Amino acid sequence: MTSTMDRRALLTRAALGATGLVAASAMGSLAPEAAFATSAQAPDPGAPDPNFAEGLITGRNQDLLQVKGSDGRLHKIQLTGVTSIWKLRPTTIDQAMIGDGLYARGVKLPNGVLAAESVWLNIVNLDVMINSISRTGLNLDHFGQKIFGHVQEGVTAAAYNGTPAISDLSLLKVGRHVQVIGAWRPGTSEIDIATIYAAN
Amino acid sequence: MFAQQVAAAQPLLIGLLLLWTSYGKLANPEEAEKTALPKLVGEKRAKPAYRAIGIIEAALALALLSPPAWTAEVLAATALGLGFTGYLIYAKVVVPEASCGCAGKSAKPVGYRSIGRALLLTATAAVALTTTQGWWSAGPATFILIAEAAAFIALSPELDRYWLLPLRRLRVRLSHPLAGTASTTVPLAATERRVILSPAYRAVTGLLRSDVRDYWDEEDWRFVSYTARYDGRSATAVFAVPHSDSESVRVAVVDETSGQTLYRPALLSMAS
Numbered sequence: 001m002t003s004t005m006d007r008r009a010l011l012t013r014a015a016l017g018a019t020g021l022v023a024a025s026a027m028g029s030l031a032p033e034a035a036f037a038t039s040a041q042a043p044d045p046g047a048p049d050p051n052f053a054e055g056l057i058t059g060r061n062q063d064l065l066q067v068k069g070s071d072g073r074l075h076k077i078q079l080t081g082v083t084s085i086w087k088l089r090p091t092t093i094d095q096a097m098i099g100d101g102l103y104a105r106g107v108k109l110p111n112g113v114l115a116a117e118s119v120w121l122n123i124v125n126l127d128v129m130i131n132s133i134s135r136t137g138l139n140l141d142h143f144g145q146k147i148f149g150h151v152q153e154g155v156t157a158a159a160y161n162g163t164p165a166i167s168d169l170s171l172l173k174v175g176r177h178v179q180v181i182g183a184w185r186p187g188t189s190e191i192d193i194a195t196i197y198a199a200n
Numbered sequence: 201m202f203a204q205q206v207a208a209a210q211p212l213l214i215g216l217l218l219l220w221t222s223y224g225k226l227a228n229p230e231e232a233e234k235t236a237l238p239k240l241v242g243e244k245r246a247k248p249a250y251r252a253i254g255i256i257e258a259a260l261a262l263a264l265l266s267p268p269a270w271t272a273e274v275l276a277a278t279a280l281g282l283g284f285t286g287y288l289i290y291a292k293v294v295v296p297e298a299s300c301g302c303a304g305k306s307a308k309p310v311g312y313r314s315i316g317r318a319l320l321l322t323a324t325a326a327v328a329l330t331t332t333q334g335w336w337s338a339g340p341a342t343f344i345l346i347a348e349a350a351a352f353i354a355l356s357p358e359l360d361r362y363w364l365l366p367l368r369r370l371r372v373r374l375s376h377p378l379a380g381t382a383s384t385t386v387p388l389a390a391t392e393r394r395v396i397l398s399p400a401y402r403a404v405t406g407l408l409r410s411d412v413r414d415y416w417d418e419e420d421w422r423f424v425s426y427t428a429r430y431d432g433r434s435a436t437a438v439f440a441v442p443h444s445d446s447e448s449v450r451v452a453v454v455d456e457t458s459g460q461t462l463y464r465p466a467l468l469s470m471a472s
Binding site: 004007008010011012014015016017082083084086089090117118120131132133134135143144145151153154155156157159164165166167168169170172173174175194195 | 297299307308309361365368369372376377378379381382383385387388389390393394409410411412413414415416418421423425426427434436438439440450451452454456459461464
């Protein structure tokens with residue numbers, strides 16, 4: 001926790017220009033982030049993108065994930081301290097759990113492991129109709145399939161008519177079609193809502 | 201006596217219900233593809249079978265609605281109701297994603313309400329078996345049908361948009377359940393949008409390698425960090441997004457191990 005605070009303090013000062021600017025030195029990195037020294041390969045035409053993986057996490061050995069793709073392919077995905085992890089909100093790598101759905105983008109290493117730069121867990125993007133609204137969330141209809149969308153205080157936001165997202169959800173209307181970005185709760189027909197895009 | 205009249209009135213309701221469902225089937229025979237019929241009778245025969253059921257329903261409806269009142273008509277309606285119930289249970293178990301196809305266009309999968317409606321149809325037909333009188337001689341007992349019709353409407357998902365949706369809309373208009381969600385906290389989605397539209401982002405977009413890694417608020421600013429690559433090594437790009445519009449978005453590319461700022465497009469942020 002302290003390191004997070006220290007990190008944030010350093011970055012805060014840097015972003016606001018309170019620290020001096022130095023020329024890039026030739027110093028190499030010793031951290032696992034060195035994995036990224038390999039630059040991303042360009043995908044062959046017609047072949048799957050080697051720098052992308054999707055599937056279900058079936059195993060986890062420290063920060064190495066085993067993922068079974070929906071096309072049956074197996075992937076090994078290495079998380080590092082510099083991997084961005086999204087699970088309803090930006091979070092930490094310990095949140096990647098067995099049973100989670102995953103999208104990962106990164107760099108394929110020579111040993112076949114994908115060193116992940118960005119990971120999105122359980123992310124869904126749905127076109128739905130709002131069936132009803134309650135205090136805890138929205139009952140949604142996704143082409144006949146019923147889905148409950150939980151509203152998470154401090155996270156769930158709505159963007160109306162393409163304007164910047166706001167936390168006020170009181171302009172949502174029953175019977176309207178909306179686009180929802182959220183995190184699926186594995187094994188259920190429920191999601192937590194990150195952002196709702198609505199046209200009023 | 202009254203029970204007899206109630207029983208006698210049933211064919212009127214069953215007849216009207218079957219007219220409605222047969223119209224749905226005959227007007228939209230392509231709906232057969234969404235039902236469990238292709239699985240039950242084969243792809244090719246699904247549409248003719250669907251249309252045939254519609255014709256049977258229409259013929260039976262007209263027979264029930266017009267004199268004379270034959271027990272055979274009511275018996276056929278009971279058998280049809282039982283058949284529908286069995287078919288819907290089959291559909292729900294074997295092809296859960298299939299739509300009911302009961303009364304025309306509906307993408308909704310077979311639910312307990314549709315099965316309940318088929319059971320209610322069977323029950324009303326069974327009640328009608330207890331009399332030989334026609335519905336035109338039912339007298340005031342006909343008013344019972346209003347309550348029964350309401351039950352059929354409540355069990356029809358196809359009709360929800362005519363009564364259930366307007367009711368829910370009214371409720372939300374009177375008191376919105378999510379009225380208390382407005383807060384002064386800026387959603388991350390709004391911050392990301394401001395970052396992406398900023399000159400600072402354009403200056404470093406080629407260096408960014410990840411999605412948002414971390415974000416936090418401090419005084420009048422929100423900070424958002426991304427993994428970046430600068431001059432062949434791993435770095436962190438951190439954006440400072442002001443809560444007010446008076447300042448512009450700033451960015452710095454930082455080497456976290458040494459704490460050094462590697463790149464800051466200062467001129468660009470000043471120019472904007």
